[in-house]
Each structure stands twice: as structure tokens, then as C-alpha cells.
Amino acid sequence: MAAGKKELLMLENFIGGKFLPCSSYIDSYDPSTGEVYCKVPNSGKEEIEAAVGAAREAFPAWSSWSPQERSVVLNRLADLVEQSLEELAQAESKDQGKTLSLARTMDIPRAAQNFRFFASSILHHTTECTQMDHLSCMHYTVRTPVGIAGLISPWNLPLYLLTWKIAPAIAAGNTVIAKPSELTSVTAWMLCKLVDKAGVPPGVINIVFGTGPRVGEALVSHPEVPVISFTGSQPTAERITQLSAPHCKKLSLELGGKNPAIIFEDANLEECIPATVRSSFANQGEICLCTSRIFVQKSIYSEFLKRFVEATRKWKVGMPSDPSASMGALISKTHLEKVRSYVMKARAEGAQILCGEGVDQLSLPLRNQAGYFMLPTVITDVKDESCCMKEEIFGPVTCVVPFDTEEDVIKRANSVKYGLAATVWSSNVSRIHRVAKKLQAGLVWTNCWLIRELNLPFGGMKSSGIGREGAKDSYDFFTEIKTITVKH
């Protein structure tokens, strides 16, 4: 290594309980500096074959462990993630660009909670039984793990979303092959080091790194992987659906959103404004649940807009390690350019950019000037037909528009292809129930945002996905059900 050059972090695949090198590697960047700092295995079919072999071998024993025995192991994994919280949070922030404080308070605690939650929920499932006395029969159902589960996760909440899939899959007795995003693989690799310590038998959790088209497709197309759980973009979900179709695989698809916030004139703005700034810009706007269309009732529109822009200007962009920063860097140069291009299109269409991109100055230390930073941006005077109001931007950009009536706003909120999440702000309880019911969204938060109850179904309608995740939903997905009839 030449003097002054920093050594790169080299990741390895984790197959059958062993770390294995790969024949080629891809660069992984620190989004806050734009520098390559890590090499990620560029795995392909060969590595998937090896992982399938290991998962196949581990399946008979693991699937015959009792839920109580598996629960003990999941709880140990939760303990180990908690014990490594600081190290994992530092790594997540460096790899993804998010603030260290968010990684510390949200991503890593939730990863531990995912293991602990499914360690508990797996103990409480029951099956059905019915009787047909006139035929001297009884019928009952049993659930069995599906087999080898393929788990593909995105770059925005790396360990949080990967463990949200690994935990229910292994709790139910499956063995897994997980493929994290090639852009954010580090915390998944760190998790592998905890797997053995927790007592997870070799081959139960295999993690294979690399790109979607190469290793992702090899995993999805493999005939011995009958169940695929995916979180990411809609075009990738389409491709996964095509590749799975010849094998009739079980699919769970958690996709994007174009989530509305509907703010009625009787909303408590003291609470609504900071919550809507957070729902628009948390994690750089890179959460599928982030608000990107804000509909405000006409009578309070000017006041809301003024206060919302003031509050957005206080949402500080800074180095991920800066404790006073609310937002870090976006994931990649390509993504930053894509997000900025939406602001340019809005401007060209005659919309007004009230703050952020192209309006305010970003101030960053010299070392971070090649990082992928962008100011939180508020757009107004934008038509419902604009791409900024229709497409998922997945960055710190939100549009604010006025509305007249409840009927009108429901129609407009539902007029996009997505149906993931919505927020409704009002102090009228009847209205809240009425509007929440009519919105085409799998999740509706009223007078709050992103308060999660992991027991209940999580997922979207329309192009936001297929299936739901949660205590019962993930259990149903990762198991096969069988009806048995006994004549006595």
C-alpha cells in the first residue's frame, strides 16, 4: 500500500458459517466524502450455488428445532446487536450517509428489536381446528417452514430492513440467503460475525453480496429457493416477478410510495409542522414512507406554507457525525443527480422552489464537499400531473399544494399509482376515521407519523407492493399451511 493511502475495508460472503472471499469486487463509496472506502464481493451464480448448498444442508435440523429453541437464539442475536450498537451505528452512518444520531436511535435499535420481536411472536401462533361430528371427522391445520428463503433488501435502512426479513424467516424455521444492497453491505457483513456467537447453526443464515442483475437474479431464479421477500423499487419488483413466475414462487414485495399528508384547517399546527418536516426529510427523504405531497386546506395554506418553510430551513444538513445535523448525505452521486433533476423539472414547469436546492447555500467542511449532500427542498405552485407529484423521488424534496374540500383531497391523494402510506391531520375524530378509510394506502397515520406497531400488517396497495409484513403476516408468508382431516 502506497504511503498516505488508506487501506480499504474488504467484505467477504458468509456461507455455511464461514467467511469466503470472492473472485471479484465492486467499489463502495462513503456518501459523505464521495471516496471509495470499501470493496464488496461481486458474487454471482457460483456463490448462490454454494449458499443454496449450505442452506439446504442446514434446513432439516433447523426446521425441526422447537420455536422455543429458535427463540432463544434470536434473543441472543438481539442482545449481541444491542451490545454492538455503537460500532454498528458508526458503520451504518458511514456506509449510507445518514446521521450517526439516526443510526444510533433508529436503525440499530430497530434491528435488535426485529430479532427480539420475532423471538417472542413465534411463541404465540395457534392453528385452526374444526369438527364434523356427523361424519366423525375433525380437521386441523399445520404450518411448516417453506424452505430456503431469498431475502433482498435496499440501501436506505440497511440493517433495519434486512433483519426485518431475516428474523421472521428463521424464527419460522426457514434457512435464508440474504442479499443486501451493494451500496450498503457493511452492517450485514458485521452481523455475520454475531451469527455464530449467538448460536445460529452454520448454513441457517447465509449472506451473499453483490449487484442485483448478477447475484440478485441468480438468487431469485434459483429453483431451490421457493420464497422471495423483496424491498426496493417497482421496476426491480417487476423483474423479480418475471424471474419467479416459471417456478410459481411465493413473493412478498414492499415497494415505493408517493405518500400524501392531508392537513385540514382544524389541525394542530404546533404538532403537525415539525412532524411533517420530519416525515418529508427524515433519513434524507430516503424512506418509502416519507411524505412527498402535502395537501393543505385553503384557509390555512399561506400560514402553513410560511411556517413549514421556516421549519425546513432549520433542518440542518451536515456531516453525518455532526450531532446537530438533521440530515446527512444522499446514497450516491447518481441518486443525488436524479433527485436534483426533479427540482429542475419542477422549475422548468413553472413551479416555485421556496427553499433548498438552487435557492439556499449549502455549507460543508472542505472534506465533505465532494459528498452527495443536498438541502431539504420545498416546491409549490406545482400541478397534480407534474412528475414531482406522481413519481417517487426518494430524496429531500416535498411538494405543498392547497385543497378545498374533503372529497376533492381524497380524490387527489388517491390519484397516483402508489398506495403505501398517508398522514391525516385534523382534530375532528369523525373526519379522521372517514378519510383514513377512503385513502388508498396500506398505512394511514393520523396526527402522527411512523409510529410502528410491529404486530400489525405493514405494506402497500396498488404499485406499492404485494403482501404484508408483521407478526402474523410474516409468519403466514414464511410458512406453508396444510389442512389435515382425521376420520375417527
Ligand SMILES: NC(=O)C1=CN([C@@H]2O[C@H](COP(=O)(O)OP(=O)(O)OC[C@H]3O[C@@H](n4cnc5c(N)ncnc54)[C@H](O)[C@@H]3O)[C@@H](O)[C@H]2O)C=CC1
Ligand atoms: N423501499 C423502497 O421503497 C425503496 C425504493 N427505492 C426506489 O428505487 C430507486 C432505485 O433504487 P435502487 O437501489 O436501484 O433500488 P433497487 O430496487 O434496484 O434495489 C433494491 C435491491 O434489489 C436488488 N436488485 C436490483 N436489481 C435486481 C434484480 N434484477 N434482481 C434481483 N435483485 C435486484 C438491489 O441490488 C438491492 O439489493 C430509488 O430511487 C427509489 O425510488 C429504493 C430503495 C428502497
Ligand SMILES: N/C(=C\C=C\C(=O)O)C(=O)O
Ligand atoms: N420498507 C421501508 C421502511 C419500513 C419501515 C418500517 O418497517 O418501519 C423502506 O423505507 O423501504
